[in-house]
Amino acid sequence: METDYVKKRSxxxxxxxxxxxxxxRERRTVxxxxLEGARASSELxxxxxxxxxxxxxxxxEVSSLWQ
Known part of the structure; x- marks a missing residue:
């Protein structure tokens, strides 16, 4: 996951x-x-x-991903 959160995001x-x-999958989160212009934001x-x-x-639907 580090690759997704750091390397790929950059x-x-x-x-x-x-x-x-x-x-x-482990945390059951998305x-x-x-990216809006030069500014990136995230929602969990x-x-x-x-x-x-x-x-x-x-x-x-987030719950459908873990079925």
């Missing part, structure tokens, strides 16, 4: 990837990173629905 920010999701989800800001039709 690479994706440098190359302009606007949205990046990290699903952690962290969604979004443990339940509920996540909707992509880039792909309007993409929505995922």
């Amino acid at each position: 690479l994706y920010q440098r190359t302009g990837v606007q949205e990046y999701w990290i699903a952690d 962290e969604v990173w979004r 989800y443990q339940a509920g629905e996540i909707k992509s800001t880039l792909i309007p039709a993409l929505a995922v």
Whole structure:
């Protein structure tokens, strides 16, 4: 997971990837990173629905990932 949280995140920010999701099976969480201009922010989800800001039709119920 360190690769996802550190190396890939840094690479994706440098190359302009606007949205990046990290699903952690052990913690049962999804962290969604979004790049807006030069600023990156993240939200941590443990339940509920996540909707992509880039792909309007993409929505995922967090609990469905662990079934």
